[in-house]
Amino acid sequence: MESKYCKNLCSCINFHIKGIFYCNTLWGGEGHEKNNYYDKNFLEKFLNQREILIENMKKGIVPSHCDNCVYLEAANDKPMEINNKFKRIECYHWVQCNCACFYCSNRQKTKLKITNPLFHKVKGIINIYPYIKELKKRNLIDDDARFSIVGGECTLLKEFPDIIKFVIKNNYPIDILSNGILYEKYISKALNANKKSFLSISLDSGTSETFKKIKRVDKFNNVVKNLKKYVKETKENSNQVMVKYIILKGINDNKDEIDKFFDVCTNIGITNFFPSIEFCNSVKPGKNPVISDKICELYEYMKTKAKEINPNNTVSTYDFVELMIKNKSYIIK
Numbered sequence: 001m002e003s004k005y006c007k008n009l010c011s012c013i014n015f016h017i018k019g020i021f022y023c024n025t026l027w028g029g030e031g032h033e034k035n036n037y038y039d040k041n042f043l044e045k046f047l048n049q050r051e052i053l054i055e056n057m058k059k060g061i062v063p064s065h066c067d068n069c070v071y072l073e074a075a076n077d078k079p080m081e082i083n084n085k086f087k088r089i090e091c092y093h094w095v096q097c098n099c100a101c102f103y104c105s106n107r108q109k110t111k112l113k114i115t116n117p118l119f120h121k122v123k124g125i126i127n128i129y130p131y132i133k134e135l136k137k138r139n140l141i142d143d144d145a146r147f148s149i150v151g152g153e154c155t156l157l158k159e160f161p162d163i164i165k166f167v168i169k170n171n172y173p174i175d176i177l178s179n180g181i182l183y184e185k186y187i188s189k190a191l192n193a194n195k196k197s198f199l200s201i202s203l204d205s206g207t208s209e210t211f212k213k214i215k216r217v218d219k220f221n222n223v224v225k226n227l228k229k230y231v232k233e234t235k236e237n238s239n240q241v242m243v244k245y246i247i248l249k250g251i252n253d254n255k256d257e258i259d260k261f262f263d264v265c266t267n268i269g270i271t272n273f274f275p276s277i278e279f280c281n282s283v284k285p286g287k288n289p290v291i292s293d294k295i296c297e298l299y300e301y302m303k304t305k306a307k308e309i310n311p312n313n314t315v316s317t318y319d320f321v322e323l324m325i326k327n328k329s330y331i332i333k
């Protein structure tokens, strides 16, 4: 059997709401055996199980949930190596949020309706800071490690300041995803401490009306105000603040809204634009996997427009979304 390779399985640990996983769960990682937060031996088990998975991949034996994953490759000349130092630490252990984007991928994870008050209740979130400290104590974090805070909404997370102080102290870069509704000073601290750190905020609109339709809270102006603050506070490298626009069928999929989005962002001083598409609910089995020409065109329009405004602007994209757009399909394998 052909030997396989997955960079995530070699180097990632994902603190997920359902347990501790080997990789990003978006692409099927949830199928892997997970480790329980309350198991004292979770790390030994994690490392042993991962070793078995890696040895199997080398022999070409791949769990079925990896089959369609974008990260699964033929090994060619880069066989998987067992590296016990984590290069990617993902914090995805809560879904609670202070808004209710109708597209939110977390609805699939919790099976909770986004309008369910539990989705917004902040109590009962496991604190993962002690787990991160434990990794460090056991010398399991690579010097070149990168952290990411996904969630849920990070500004509601109690241990957020502890995690940020930790990454600053150890000079690890971090990707922070936030909806921008609340201002959090530790976000600016993290960005200023490491120029390789990024903040991503999904504005998805150029007007309050559209924002409200998508996020189901009337907080467009708060996000604009907070974006201004983050840009001001990172003025040495305001490129670290990325603003995302997820193109959503029938809601914001028109040039008028996109142009207004660029006006608002340019006014704030944003220089890093992140066009994206809705790719979680759209790939459900049984749904048409084709991406419409209109969405593909608008995606390209955003990339061109960002550079037209200023050739020095940055366009950030997901590799797999680029492939999806190229293939006009959500299924890219």
Ligand SMILES: C[S@@+](CC[C@H](N)C(=O)[O-])C[C@H]1O[C@@H](n2cnc3c(N)ncnc32)[C@H](O)[C@@H]1O
Binding pocket: 097, 103, 104, 105, 106, 150, 151, 152, 153, 154, 177, 178, 179, 200, 201, 202, 244, 246, 276, 277, 278, 279, 280, 281
């Ligand atoms: C689940 S959110 C959590 C972080 C934060 N609350 C936020 O919205 O940025 C993580 C990222 O996934 C994106 N996202 C959520 N649902 C998505 C979907 N169905 N398709 C594409 N991107 C999605 C969000 O825009 C955000 O950038």
Ligand code: SF4
Binding pocket: 006, 007, 008, 009, 022, 023, 024, 027, 028, 029, 065, 066, 069, 070, 071, 072
């Ligand atoms: S191939 Fe995908 S699902 Fe499988 S371990 Fe790698 S990232 Fe996870």
Ligand code: SF4
Binding pocket: 095, 096, 097, 098, 099, 100, 101, 104, 105, 106, 151, 152, 153, 178, 179
């Ligand atoms: S802000 Fe983020 S976590 Fe909250 S509902 Fe929207 S996508 Fe989901």
